[in-house]
Amino acid sequence: MTIRNTTDRWGAFAQLLHWVIVVLIIVQVTLASLADDxxxxxxxxxxxxxxKSFGITILALAVIRLLWRWMNPTPPLPDNLKxxxxxxxxxTHAALYILLFAMPLSGWxxxxxxxxxxxxxxxxxxxxLVPKNKPLYDALLLTHQTLAWALxxxxxxxxxxxxxHHFMLKDNVLRRMLPFTKxx
Amino acid sequence: MHALKHGPRGAAVLLTLLSVAAFADTPAGATRFSxxxxxxxxxxxxxxxxxxxxxxxxxxxxxxxxSGGGTTPTRxxxxxxxTTFDSxxxxxxxxxxxPDLFDVKKFTQAHFVATQIARTASGFxxxxxxxxxxxxxxxxxxxxxxxxxxxxHAVAYIxxxxxxxxxxxxxxxxxxxxxxWVGNDVTVSYSVRLVAAQ
Numbered sequence: 102m103t104i105r106n107t108t109d110r111w112g113a114f115a116q117l118l119h120w121v122i123v124v125l126i127i128v129q130v131t132l133a134s135l136a137d138d139x140x141x142x143x144x145x146x147x148x149x150x151x152x153k154s155f156g157i158t159i160l161a162l163a164v165i166r167l168l169w170r171w172m173n174p175t176p177p178l179p180d181n182l183k184x185x186x187x188x189x190x191x192x193t194h195a196a197l198y199i200l201l202f203a204m205p206l207s208g209w210x211x212x213x214x215x216x217x218x219x220x221x222x223x224x225x226x227x228x229x230l231v232p233k234n235k236p237l238y239d240a241l242l243l244t245h246q247t248l249a250w251a252l253x254x255x256x257x258x259x260x261x262x263x264x265x266h267h268f269m270l271k272d273n274v275l276r277r278m279l280p281f282t283k284x285x
Numbered sequence: 286m287h288a289l290k291h292g293p294r295g296a297a298v299l300l301t302l303l304s305v306a307a308f309a310d311t312p313a314g315a316t317r318f319s320x321x322x323x324x325x326x327x328x329x330x331x332x333x334x335x336x337x338x339x340x341x342x343x344x345x346x347x348x349x350x351x352s353g354g355g356t357t358p359t360r361x362x363x364x365x366x367x368t369t370f371d372s373x374x375x376x377x378x379x380x381x382x383x384p385d386l387f388d389v390k391k392f393t394q395a396h397f398v399a400t401q402i403a404r405t406a407s408g409f410x411x412x413x414x415x416x417x418x419x420x421x422x423x424x425x426x427x428x429x430x431x432x433x434x435x436x437x438h439a440v441a442y443i444x445x446x447x448x449x450x451x452x453x454x455x456x457x458x459x460x461x462x463x464x465x466w467v468g469n470d471v472t473v474s475y476s477v478r479l480v481a482a483q
Contacts (some may be wrong), residue, residue: 141377143467256304
């Protein structure tokens with residue numbers, strides 16, 4: 102497997118970015134749901150500090166991922182897909198990219214609006230994107246939560262589609278994103 | 286004069302009391318300034334998971350005594366009404382006011398008084414006693430001083446910042462004793478406009 106993408110499969114770097122982001126999203130959902138049930142205390146601060154740091158990490162990885170996508174060929178979809186399936190695939194992928202930016206940015210802005218600035222693992226304090234503003238915070242919290250549900254829906258579609266390609270259409274679409282597998 | 290009835294010893298006690306009283310009052314030739322709350326601020330910042338969180342107190346009367354027409358400060362006193370704490374977030378305010386941190390129900394005031402004020406390269410350094418949560422520690426309070434006459438009133442502006450360690454004063458009981466997510470260092474910034482007593 103090459104580092105760069107080829108015309109029939111994703112390269113090692115694109116795969117690494119994809120799967121690292123998958124793991125980080127699972128971590129994010131876990132941290133957020135653990136923190137949601139707690140009153141403000143040391144444990145909640147710790148969970149949310151990590152949630153913010155991982156969120157900023159995802160934002161940075163999303164930037165790299167988008168740049169890498171532009172710099173590399175994108176393996177095309179199989180020829181036998183129906184037009185609506187192609188449209189659905191494009192929509193799902195575009196939505197995933199948008200959410201990879203929108204989730205961290207809404208979270209970062211909402212932290213600024215509440216007056217709890219964001220630090221990346223205690224190494225760097227990020228600038229506040231907006232001044233402290235309670236109504237804006239409330240709106241952004243709702244946005245962040247709504248986007249999270251949108252993400253769950255789109256991820257479910259994405260996973261179901263990958264499984265359909267693999268088990269029903271029996272093509273290479275899932276296999277070409279997996280390391281250690283050969284494409285047919 | 287109750288003390289005089291007790292002869293020379295009683296008179297000595299009275300004299301001592303009188304001289305203490307004289308010192309507590311503004312010495313002759315000194316000007317006593319009191320803060321103008323509308324044009325004064327007392328803010329602090331601390332690191333929470335590596336990010337600076339800020340708060341302020343809105344009621345903190347300050348008095349400054351200075352001789353030489355207000356140019357030589359001799360005494361600085363600050364009383365902070367801890368209940369006026371505000372960080373702009375109700376949940377954080379409630380937590381900080383709570384028993385493990387400021388415990389404002391029990392310790393309604395913090396207090397600083399200094400009678401040793403040294404001149405420094407950039408202004409002055411008041412060395413005195415700071416009391417928070419009934420714990421008293423030595424504290425340096427450096428400040429710059431500018432005096433002016435505004436509409437016939439003598440005014441003084443003091444400003445500066447200092448650092449203290451919250452755990453020295455017990456601000457952080459239980460889980461808050463840990464400095465992993467909430468730092469021990471607290472930066473206090475002040476900018477106060479004071480007006481001379483008539």
